[in-house]
Amino acid sequence: MAKKITGYVGSPRKKGNTDIVVDTFLEGAAAGGAETQKFFLDDCTINQCRGCFRNCALKPGTRCAVHRDDMDMLLDELVSSDLNLFMSPLYCSVYSAIMARFFERCLPLWHMDIVGELGTMDAFKLVSNPAQGKKAVVGIVQDLKEPSIAEIAFKVFEQNVGRTYMMDIVDKIHVTDVRDVGDIKKKEKELETIFNLGKSLAEG
Numbered sequence: 001m002a003k004k005i006t007g008y009v010g011s012p013r014k015k016g017n018t019d020i021v022v023d024t025f026l027e028g029a030a031a032g033g034a035e036t037q038k039f040f041l042d043d044c045t046i047n048q049c050r051g052c053f054r055n056c057a058l059k060p061g062t063r064c065a066v067h068r069d070d071m072d073m074l075l076d077e078l079v080s081s082d083l084n085l086f087m088s089p090l091y092c093s094v095y096s097a098i099m100a101r102f103f104e105r106c107l108p109l110w111h112m113d114i115v116g117e118l119g120t121m122d123a124f125k126l127v128s129n130p131a132q133g134k135k136a137v138v139g140i141v142q143d144l145k146e147p148s149i150a151e152i153a154f155k156v157f158e159q160n161v162g163r164t165y166m167m168d169i170v171d172k173i174h175v176t177d178v179r180d181v182g183d184i185k186k187k188e189k190e191l192e193t194i195f196n197l198g199k200s201l202a203e204g
C-alpha cells in the first residue's frame with residue numbers, strides 16, 4: 001500500500017522558500033510511490049489555543065475542547081499519515097508563529113490520566129497518543145549564511161515534535177542563505193537532495 005506523506009508549510013509566503021522545499025520533498029515522495037498532500041497552514045483556520053490545558057488531554061480522541069476549526073481535520077490527517085514534514089522559515093531564531101500556533105493546538109493528541117500530584121512529573125500517565133512513533137521530518141530555511149543560527153529552532157522542534165508529541169524525527173532539512181521569494185530555486189543541488197530524501201523515505 002502507498003505511504004501517505006503530508007507536508008505542512010509554516011511560511012505566510014506562497015511559492016516562498018519553505019513552500020518550494022515542501023513541494024520538492026513531496027514531488028520526490030510521489031516519485032517514490034507515496035500519496036502526498038500539503039497544508040499551507042496560513043490558509044487554514046487555526047484559532048489560538050485558549051490555554052484551558054488538560055481539558056483536551058484528559059479525553060480520548062483528538063478534539064480540542066473549545067474550537068471547531070481546521071485543526072480537527074489537520075490532526076486527523078497528521079495521525080493518518082505515515083510521515084509528516086514540518087517546514088518553517090526561521091523567524092527571530094525559532095520557527096514561525098504560524099507553526100507555533102499549529103503545535104500548540106496539537107495538544108489533543110495526548111490522552112492522559114491524572115495519577116499523581118499535579119505540578120510534579122508523576123501527575124500524568126499517558127493513555128494514548130496516536131502520533132507516537134510516527135515518522136517526521138523537520139526543517140528550516142533561513143536568510144543568514146551561518147547554520148548555527150537555527151540551533152534553537154531545531155532544539156524546539158526536537159522538544160515538541162520528538163519529545164512532547166513523541167514522533168520519530170528521521171531527518172532534518174536546513175537551507176541557509178535564502179531571503180527573497182524563490183531564492184531557493186538557485187540552490188539546485190540542495191533541491192535535488194530534498195527531492196531524493198522525499199523519494200527515499202517514500203520507498204523505504
Ligand SMILES: Cc1cc2nc3c(=O)[nH]c(=O)nc-3n(C[C@H](O)[C@H](O)[C@H](O)COP(=O)(O)O)c2cc1C
Nearest residue numbers: 011016017018089090091092093142143144178179
Ligand atoms: C519576521 C521575520 C523574522 C526573521 N528572522 C530571521 C532570523 O532570525 N534569522 C534568519 O536567518 N532569517 C530570518 N528571517 C528571514 C527568513 O527566514 C527568510 O527570508 C526565509 O527565506 C523566508 O522563507 P519563506 O520564503 O518561506 O517565507 C526572518 C524573516 C522574517 C519575515
